[in-house]
Amino acid sequence: MVRDERLPEPDAEAVAGAARAACGRAVAEVTPVSKGINAIYRIDFADGDAAVLKAATFNTTAELRPEPYLLETLRDETALPLPEVLAIAEDGGPLGVFHFLLDYREGRQIRDLDGLSWSERERLVRAVGRHLARLHEFRLAETGAPVAADLGADDCGPLRMTDPGDGATPTFTTGDGVDSWGEVFASLADHPVSLVEQVQCGDDPGRFADLVPEIVAAFDGVADDVRDPASPTVLHRDFHLDNLVLAPEADADGGVGIRSVLDFGDPYVGDYRLDLAFAEDAVVRVQLPTADRAADLAGLLRRSYARERGIDPSEIVTREYHYYLLVQRCRWMAVAVDWDACDDPAAVERAYRSFVRERLAEIE
Structure with missing residues (x-):
């Protein structure tokens, strides 16, 4: 299930505001991530930690909502290595659309x-x-x-x-x-x-x-x-x-x-x-x-x-x-x-x- 029309992706200032509101932490930098079909951003907090914000701009809220809750449940119930869910904005917060934040996992990816x-x-x-x-x-x-x-x-x-x-x-x-x-x-x-x-x-x-x-x-x-x-x-x-x-x-x-x-x-x-x-x-x-x-x-x-x-x-x-x-x-x-x-x-x-x-x- 996807939206009839993709929502415009929020700008960096709006994303920074959403991250501050959700996590109560100062934001140093916001970087769009060109991956996936919804809007995804890397959030660098002022204290040096990093997170990922994912917003439902392509999928509807009903379709994207299970992801953070499922991640929380799987982290509790399995040995699967998963990012921690930092916040879930059910009301859309400053973005006006469902979004959530995960801790950023450093590592390498193999594509070749x-x-x-x-x-x-x-x-x-x-x-x-x-x-x-x-x-x-x-x-x-x-x-x-x-x-x-x-x-x-x-x-x-x-x-x-x-x-x-x-x-x-x-x-x-x-x-x-x-x-x-x-x-x-x-x-x-x-x-x-x-x-x-x-x-x-x-x-x-x-x-x-x-x-x-x-x-x-x-x-x-x-x-x-x-x-x-x-x-x-x-x-x-x-x-x-x-x-x-x-x-x-x-x-x-x-x-x-x-x-x-x-x-x-x-x-x-x-x-x-x-x-x-x-x-x-x-x-x-x-x-x-x-x-x-x-x-x-x-x-x-x-x-x-x-x-x-x-x-x-x-x-x-x-x-x-x-x-x-x-x-x-x-x-x-x-x-x-x-x-x-x-x-x-x-x-x-x-x-x-x-x-x-x-x-x-x-x-x-």
């Missing part, structure tokens, strides 16, 4: 996987598997945190909150009706599939035109094909490198130290495999190494995840998992590939085609 050694990529994959598993171990219905949960075992969909007005306890919910996970996934899948159907493929709008009918046919009736998860979990839906702040050095157990996980701006409740497939695409297949090496890393990610959760890795790759992988590949096929920057565009195209056909074969 090709710059990592094989051992570094393995450590990164293991760390991602562990931390994603820690998120999925969280159960809303079991939390004793200040935020309640109005969710049953079969509830799936976008995670929203009741309006906490007049001091009432805010409550997590997935909405008025109960949709099947298949119906929820069908709505999530519609956008990337429709992009591929439009064949928006960079320099060559016909590059994957021959695959489009098969992809569209594969998702016809997907709402009935995708089964409900046995135990729905809270999904991040964007567990990729831009949302991971890494420590400068490896952590004590030999992994890449993930200092913080960011951006819970659009959480859902559903099948854990969706998050895992999206993470696999982001940290393994986004630049598509050779098929054997990609398979090795994907297996490592799943084993790391399964070990942390105490499940059998063989449970992960179901028919649904191939649907989830295909959705992510559709996004890249449609809009995200810079073909001019590829060292060997023909090889990348062949890899995409091979990957898509493998997923289609598993779905049939």
